[in-house]
Amino acid sequence: MIATFDSSVSEGERQGHLVMNRPLARSPSFSLEAQILNEGRIPRISPGRVMSPKAETVRQAIFNNRSQLKIYTASVAMHLSRKRRDDIFKQIDELLDIDNWSDEDVFISFDSYRTLIRAIISVGLFKRAALTVATSGNIQANWFLSDRRLTIECLSQDNFVLLAYYRPIGEAPRVINRQSALEDLRSTLDEIKATSWCMYEAV
Amino acid sequence: MPSNAYARPPITEAVIDIQFENQISLADLQKVQNQFQRDYPVAETRNQLQVSQDHSTVTVQAFETDAIKLSTNDNSDIILVYREGLTNSRLAPYQGWDMLRTRAHEVYTQCKRIWGYRPIKRIGVRFINRIDIPSFNIKINDWVLFGVSLPNTISSSFTRYVAGVTTDLGQGTFASIHTGTADQVLAEYASILLDIDVFTTEGIPPRDDAAWEKIDSLRSIKNHLFEQCITDRTRALFDKPGAAL
Numbered sequence: 001m002i003a004t005f006d007s008s009v010s011e012g013e014r015q016g017h018l019v020m021n022r023p024l025a026r027s028p029s030f031s032l033e034a035q036i037l038n039e040g041r042i043p044r045i046s047p048g049r050v051m052s053p054k055a056e057t058v059r060q061a062i063f064n065n066r067s068q069l070k071i072y073t074a075s076v077a078m079h080l081s082r083k084r085r086d087d088i089f090k091q092i093d094e095l096l097d098i099d100n101w102s103d104e105d106v107f108i109s110f111d112s113y114r115t116l117i118r119a120i121i122s123v124g125l126f127k128r129a130a131l132t133v134a135t136s137g138n139i140q141a142n143w144f145l146s147d148r149r150l151t152i153e154c155l156s157q158d159n160f161v162l163l164a165y166y167r168p169i170g171e172a173p174r175v176i177n178r179q180s181a182l183e184d185l186r187s188t189l190d191e192i193k194a195t196s197w198c199m200y201e202a203v
Numbered sequence: 204m205p206s207n208a209y210a211r212p213p214i215t216e217a218v219i220d221i222q223f224e225n226q227i228s229l230a231d232l233q234k235v236q237n238q239f240q241r242d243y244p245v246a247e248t249r250n251q252l253q254v255s256q257d258h259s260t261v262t263v264q265a266f267e268t269d270a271i272k273l274s275t276n277d278n279s280d281i282i283l284v285y286r287e288g289l290t291n292s293r294l295a296p297y298q299g300w301d302m303l304r305t306r307a308h309e310v311y312t313q314c315k316r317i318w319g320y321r322p323i324k325r326i327g328v329r330f331i332n333r334i335d336i337p338s339f340n341i342k343i344n345d346w347v348l349f350g351v352s353l354p355n356t357i358s359s360s361f362t363r364y365v366a367g368v369t370t371d372l373g374q375g376t377f378a379s380i381h382t383g384t385a386d387q388v389l390a391e392y393a394s395i396l397l398d399i400d401v402f403t404t405e406g407i408p409p410r411d412d413a414a415w416e417k418i419d420s421l422r423s424i425k426n427h428l429f430e431q432c433i434t435d436r437t438r439a440l441f442d443k444p445g446a447a448l
Contacts, residue, residue: 026379026400027220027327028283028290030272034216034331037365037381037398071278076388077296078211079335085296122390158390182390 032075059098065107066096072114079121088117091131109137111156115182116141118158123185127198143198150194158182164192209441213332214297219307219418220402222288222325229267231318235284236271238313243273243282282310288325289314300422308415315411323414327402328421330429333385334395334437341393346437349382349397367398375405376421378428397432401425 026038069092077085095108116139120126129141134153143150148166155161160180167173180188189195236246251266270285283290291307315321336346343350343364351366365383372378378401385394401421408414 027218027329027402028285028292029216029218029329029331030281030283030292031216031294031331033333033385033396034398036385037331037367037383037396067276067278071294074277074279074295075215075333076335078213079389118390122392 058101061107062096062098062101066092068110069096069108069113072110073117076117076121084120087128088131095131095133106133106135106137108133108139109156112138112154115154115156115158115160119152119154119160119182119185122182123199129198141198145197148194148197150197152198160185160188162188162192162194164194208299209438211441212297213334213441214330215295215333216292216329216331217297217300217303218290218292218327218329218331218400219303220288220290220325220327220329221311221323222327223321224324225321226286227284227288227318227321232268232271232284232286234317235282235314236273238317239273239282239310243275243280245274245276245278247272247274249285280306284314304415304418311411322409323407325402325404326407326414326418326421327400328418328425329398329400329402330425332397332399332429333388334397334433334440335389335392336395336440337392339391339393341395343395346434347382347395347397347432348434349380349432372401372424374403376401376403376424378424380428380432382432397429399425399428399432401428 029038070089073080073085073088080088092108116131126141127143129143129152132140132142134140139154141152141154148164150165151163153161153163158181160182162176162178162180164176164178165173176192178188178192186195189198240246248268249270249272251269253264253266255262255264270283273282273284274280279294279296281290281292281294283292289311291303291310293303293306297303334346349366349368351364353361363384365381367379367381369377369379378399380400381396381398383396385396388394401424403417403421407417
């Protein structure tokens with residue numbers, strides 16, 4: 001490669017050459033992806049945390065938590081339908097309701113939420129789940145049917161705890177508790193015969 | 204080359220940036236903040252800092268505000284008003300050029316009412332894309348035709364890279380193209396970033412309508428460069444029917 005310090009060289013001469021000029025600044029940007037390319041490295045903190053101003057009040061903290069989750073969801077929005085995204089946002093708003101916040105309510109762990117979204121996109125089409133928050137801050141996806149129920153608690157780092165309850169005809173109720181990583185989630189659901197409870201047929 | 208918009212564009216951020224010949228005063232920055240308070244209620248200020256060291260003592264002094272970032276409640280639309288200019292940014296989900304342009308034009312028009320006519324010295328259109336590929340092990344050139352090459356003596360298997368180039372398109376217009384790997388956003392996917400910033404510093408018309416036509420033309424150049432940088436396999440990812448959950 002040839003470096004050319006004279007910017008007056010002709011266009012033809014410039015082909016494949018490196019023309020040293022004053023550095024040209026790029027247009028300002030705000031996304032995590034831009035930050036990676038601007039700085040040449042993966043930022044150590046997640047995008048939601050970067051963008052959330054420091055909380056001074058509970059109200060501010062709720063707002064920050066909600067924003068953090070929505071920003072992450074928006075960053076993968078191209079993999080979610082509008083309907084699905086709106087449904088998730090509606091449930092986040094209900095779980096992190098500024099006007100009805102009580103001392104028992106807990107914030108949603110970003111790492112747990114990230115696991116949930118990655119499962120929705122990677123594993124398949126979860127049927128609409130009722131979302132709840134465990135006291136640990138982990139988000140739980142729940143499916144309730146008349147004779148069965150399933151709770152998938154999302155942990156950090158793409159791990160899950162599954163709790164299934166069902167009553168086979170003429171038999172005593174059964175409770176199944178399993179741990180699973182994301183890559184095994186589908187097979188774990190198959191194993192406990194709960195796939196049809198929470199997933200549509202694969203498209 | 205596809206003429207229509209993709210069903211699932213990989214755009215994580217779209218930016219229209221306008222910079223002026225003369226600096227914007229702090230008072231005008233604050234007027235802009237007040238003007239947009241209702242629609243962009245989340246405000247963050249950036250202050251200039253001066254750091255000086257005298258033997259073992261480090262002194263940090265904060266100077267006055269040099270930029271104000273205004274965001275919508277969901278943080279998807281952002282205005283940055285700074286001493287040199289005005290930026291409008293839309294984070295994912297991208298809703299199309301018409302929406303971004305209309306919003307940016309409206310913001311520009313309202314700002315102009317505050318500070319009057321200002322000659323423009325630079326306009327830029329920047330799009331940052333994250334291409335999510337459903338595989339762990341990918342050959343970069345199958346997806347993006349721009350990147351790094353390594354000597355034969357070094358393994359061609361790598362986990363992370365960043366590469367960039369700024370190229371002179373002539374007549375004062377430049378394209379700054381950057382690519383690299385992203386953190387694994389989705390499980391079982393690999394992600395490649397493609398950031399294209401097309402900007403010009405010459406021949407910017409003084410009339411607003413002509414200046415905005417120039418912005419449109421930068422966007423067309425950006426689209427052309429994007430299509431040049433990707434492959435048909437990549438295009439198929441953005442158009443795959445029924446893939447969005």
